[in-house]
Amino acid sequence: xxxRLSDIDRLFRTMSLFQKRLDNLYSDYGKSSGYKWEFEQTSxxxxxxxxxxxxxxxxxxxxxxxxxxNIKIQGNYLEISGSRxxxxxxxxxxxxxxxxxxxxxxxxxxxxxxxxxxxxxxxxDGILYLILxxxxxxxxxxxxxx
Amino acid sequence: xxxxxxxxxxxxxxxxxxxxxYEAIPAVDIYENEDEILLYADMPGVVKNDISVNIDNGTLSxxxxxxxxxxxxxxxxEFTDVEYARSFSVPQAIDIERVEAELKNGVLRLHLPKSEAxxxxxxxxxxx
Numbered sequence: 001x002x003x004r005l006s007d008i009d010r011l012f013r014t015m016s017l018f019q020k021r022l023d024n025l026y027s028d029y030g031k032s033s034g035y036k037w038e039f040e041q042t043s044x045x046x047x048x049x050x051x052x053x054x055x056x057x058x059x060x061x062x063x064x065x066x067x068x069x070n071i072k073i074q075g076n077y078l079e080i081s082g083s084r085x086x087x088x089x090x091x092x093x094x095x096x097x098x099x100x101x102x103x104x105x106x107x108x109x110x111x112x113x114x115x116x117x118x119x120x121x122x123x124x125d126g127i128l129y130l131i132l133x134x135x136x137x138x139x140x141x142x143x144x145x146x
Numbered sequence: 147x148x149x150x151x152x153x154x155x156x157x158x159x160x161x162x163x164x165x166x167x168y169e170a171i172p173a174v175d176i177y178e179n180e181d182e183i184l185l186y187a188d189m190p191g192v193v194k195n196d197i198s199v200n201i202d203n204g205t206l207s208x209x210x211x212x213x214x215x216x217x218x219x220x221x222x223x224e225f226t227d228v229e230y231a232r233s234f235s236v237p238q239a240i241d242i243e244r245v246e247a248e249l250k251n252g253v254l255r256l257h258l259p260k261s262e263a264x265x266x267x268x269x270x271x272x273x274x
Contacts, residue, residue, distance in 0.1 A: 062252030092177035126190035126252015
């Protein structure tokens with residue numbers, strides 16, 4: 001039963017990937033085109049950049065404090081998770097809630113292994129910056145011609 | 147020779163042309179109590195100086211521009227530079243002078259205090 005569920009999940013993910021591609025074609029930022037295929041998903045948007053000897057991952061995590069976020073790395077597998085509690089003030093009536101509280105978990109398979117001991121993570125203005133230096137073995141090497 | 151000059155000129159013109167920013171609607175929470183209305187808006191990556199809050203004629207407009215400095219080749223991008231903009235209509239009873247805004251962890255918090263005159267008041271009944 002569970003394997004079947006994960007199959008469905010995978011199918012949805014493939015569809016949402018396809019949808020993302022479509023969304024990129026029509027440049028309407030942050031707005032989903034037409035029908036929503038994916039399950040209502042609250043995981044933050046991320047960017048991945050590649051430099052010569054490191055990767056950089058940025059994630060939109062507004063409202064999260066340093067303590068609310070967890071980062072796990074193993075080889076080329078990276079997992080970012082976190083939970084944000086509702087910051088609703090006490091004694092106020094609620095008119096509108098769009099900022100969702102709750103937890104998320106997102107995992108990535110990086111294109112190459114990273115050196116987990118040298119990873120740097122900073123949180124600034126609601127964006128998480130992760131600098132992931134590549135493992136020595138996969139770093140680009142200069143070859144001198146003899 | 148003339149042709150190359152033309153090309154150079156065109157490039158110069160292009161410098162003035164600003165790249166159109168994507169516009170996004172920030173997610174907001176709105177709360178209210180007897181003293182004030184509270185507005186929380188998610189604006190990840192926006193710094194204090196790039197936020198503007200305007201109240202004019204009963205309309206509150208909030209806008210924030212995110213400028214990211216990128217390095218290296220973008221392999222997979224789901225968000226870019228963006229202008230968060232949204233407007234709300236606010237009741238006249240807001241004391242504009244005392245509006246306060248704070249920014250923390252990419253969340254803008256706006257305190258919109260109600261003016262003294264508009265606060266609910268208990269009327270005391272006098273017994274004769």
